[in-house]
Amino acid sequence: MNIKWQILTRVGAILVSCLLIVSMVVTIIFIKQGEENVLEEQNTQVLQAAQQIDSMINEIQVFANNMIIDPSVQRALFGSSGKQMSQGEAFYLAVEQLKNFKALRDDIHSIALVTKDNQIVWETKLSDGDYFKELMRQEWYQEIGKTSHAQFSTIHEVADANGHRSKTLSYIVPVYNMQQYQKAKGYIIINLFPDKFENLLQVLEPSYHQITWSQGGRTILTKRFTKNAENNSNFIEQKYKETDLCAYAKNSSISIINPSLMAEFLVILALLVAGLLIMVPTIKYIVEPLKTLSDFMDDTKANYNPLSQIVVPPVSKKHTAKEIIVLNQTFSNLLQELHEQTERRVEYEKKMQQLRTEMILSQVKPHFLYNTLNSISIMARQKNAKNIEDITQSLITLLQKSIVYEDQEMVCTLGEEIEMLKEYTTIQQYRYQDKFSVDIDISDDLLSYPVPRFILQPIVENSIFHGITPKAGQGTIWISAAITEEHFVLLVDDDGIGMEEENIVSALDNPSDEKLQLTVKGSIGLKNLKERLEIIYGEKAQIVIHTQPGVGFSVEIQIPYTEN
Template sequence: MRPLILRRRLASLLPPRLSVKLAAALGALVLVMTSVTSFVSYHYFAHILTQENLKKDAQVLRQNAQQLESSVQELMIITRNLLADPQLQQFCHTEDPDYFQREEAAELLTRYLSVQDLLHSALILREDQVLWNLYPLDQTFDALKTPPDEIRPAGFTEAFQVHSGVDSLWLAAYHTPISDLAHPQQKIGELWILLDLRQLESRIAAWNLPQQEMTLMQGQTVLIPSPSGINEQRLDAINAISSAAVQPVRSGYYLTSPVEGTPYTLLSYRPHAALRGRASFLIVFFILFSLLIFLLFLLILSRIVKQFTAPLTTLTDGLNQFASGDLTTQIDIHSHDELEVLGDTFNTMVVRIHQLLDQAVEDEKIRKKLKFDMMISKIHPHFIYNTLNSVIVMARRGGNQEVVDMVRALILILQDGMAVHEDLLMDTIARERSVIEAYVTIQNYRYKQKFSVVYDIEPGLEEQLIAKNILQPLVENAIFHGIIPKDGPGQLTLSIHRRQDQLHVEVRDDGVGLRPELAALIEQGAEALSAHRQAEKNSVHSIALVNVCERLEFLYGHPVHLKVQSELGKGTAFLFDLPLVPKGGSTS
């Protein structure tokens, strides 16, 4: 109910004009379509822009990792040069180096390490002896000693912490065995180069940008955290640091780049909010774009709606003028479409209604005149009936029963004819048969032993309604124009049967028959017979048949067709089918 009430309130705010409502509906449709299109386009382009930003950030992270890899390559070069230095080889071969030899070895290590600020110190493990190039800080490093008979492959260790008084250092070590140059399979010691993670942290801090901070990881261990700690807050969202450059998580994306040659990985987190913030200019762009498109469409739609509704306005004005009583109004529409056809139809309708009203006035005048004439004509039948009844009384006194029967038949025929004047257009088959029998009675007194009538009426159809004065004229036509001109007596058959939902009627005689051209003319209907009757003044067949055809067309319409079967010297048959009319019904 609420949406319906809201829609009605919105409709009440609009002026009651189709153009305004149509423009408002189309404008709302365009606004919705533009908004939806902009919304979908924004999300599509924002997604593309996010992916491009992630790719660029991943490339930057990779470049930073490559800088670390360059430092590692420098470390590898320093290590190889140091391992091949003759002074280091000689020191490792000396079983019990003295103080000066140890100082020279320490100085050698310091000289090599001074070329890179990331290198904190170095030491040489030789059997159970340890040589630092710096003063040993503590004994924490003892756990990293390797048994003499074990050769551990070169590599980086996990970060560890050493203490110097109250200070502590986080270091990472790169270790490699020292092999005898003469016998490469013989291990003569182990070289450890320690990396200062504070120096590495300061270098990474220089690469950090707002919302683009980096973290150095070793496996799942954080070596150098991000300044704000944002990278470490959601590390539990990923099971393991993979080699994939971009790893999506629920709240954003993790960018990773391994430092080749080390167990370390650079990691950076990009939250969705930060990525959307970098695409915020798209929101402004698409809002302005939507408004521009909407205004442009509104401008175009206003002209189109005005062009399309102008003929409707003209048609509405014409209808209002016609409704006010102006029956001569005409409208002029030239839109070359259905509206122009509608306008022409309206003009035709106005002219036709004007003609029908004029015709109705004339018909009303004629109807009133006919009603008056019928009222006058009812006076004469009463006088005729009284006169004929007097004849019957006189015939009875004279003992002439034939005159009595003939006058009674005439009275029955006259009464049946008056029923039509009283708007009784349909009657039962039994009643129509009684009229025919009365007519035949009269004609038998005139033409004794000249003809006989056979009634072939299907049982049960006596109360079926049929049009009045249809059968009697056909019987009269068969007697006078078929049997009377014939030499000798003749027979007439009236046949009525039911065929599905119709009455099949036949009036058949064995008289002289009709000419083929006259039979074909009768089948053409009342209009053709009337024209023939006017052309041939001496026509004797046309009067009754014209009346029958006109009555059939008036009462039943054009589907009722009078058929003629005739052969000269053998007889004629009139056949037609009528729709079944229930008692109390009509033919409409």
């Protein structure tokens, strides 16, 4: 399959995938919005039911309060005579109070006034007198009777004189003396038919599995319409004043066959077709330059020579996408960089070979000098010429350690480098009659780190010859080492005559300027050291110079640091 059909297939797959994803997202959003609307509607229904129940309770509370403050009730409970009211008087009192509460006439089952010790003062129920006695013996009444505020009971059953049992909801209100504040002496019990409350909750059956009515923290009524109400349902709780309704609402399924949703699908499908029609010329616009570049890459791969300069054929900027132009240029830059790297590598190998040759040739003189000086040292010892013996022995040791055979590395430990440097400075101190002193401040844990051989000797030589010997009086050379985050640092300072910093920096930056190299003192040794560091470490090593006429000369060598 060529690149054109590959792009067509993949872009088409991307468009179809995008269509499916967008369709799924739109469907999920639509269903989610529908569920949120249903949930909001269910919350509103439960809240409205709670408000209606609270309105009914409020009317019952007002009726009960009017009964409590009625003088006949106060006299019956707090009067001195202790005379009880007859059922007829109690019935008349209830009828008089209900004149102002027409909505409660059919809801009240019976009313009674009882004392704290459960003695009936009067009742409206025309029965054999055992009705309220049985009522007060029930468990719910025993719990409510311990409180000091009005409460509803749970729905319970009570039998009348004929043995007929009926469901009743009791509202119990403590009665206080209206003349003086004291503890409640009795209660008014108002028994209600719970039909209205049950019917109000029954209306919610189509949308709910179960609904529970609580009043003041006490569960009054639970209507369970289906089994396993807690499964696959939304829990809703609405509280209005003291009325609390908890419901398990049914999950309503939202149909995806919706006109607005279908219209969105059609729009997305139309966009897909339009995208495919636009894609064909666009792909041609992209593919042709890519094919040209691909063919050139194949040809380069088959006939590539890194030492040859290869030019990538340019593309037309007028009819080619910017990204393809960048790709073409990037490939061209890659070939150019590879060519330059190859040239640098060839040059590097030449320098390394030249360095190896020079090192091998340089071994001839040290061997000859070593043998000759060894003979001089023996003769000086026989003649008791201590100075001649010491300087000769230092030179022998220096020459011996400077010989690098072909199978040896061009590096040594810093400790070995310091020992060779001490031998060298010993010779120079005899030569210049203690013109200078050397102060070495390097901790023992740094002496095992590997450094290039003779990395310090050329710098110390420059300090002696070009810095201290031209100076009046004695001079000092300080040598130290340190470790930074990325480098192992060697530092050589002197208090010689110094020079203009820009001159020495210019000489190091222009190694091909032979006239400048001869003019600036000490630059040749530093230039050779810089080339050696570049061969070993590449661009990771640096030489930093700070100098000032009359102040001194400082050389800082930074080589890459690794813990191993």
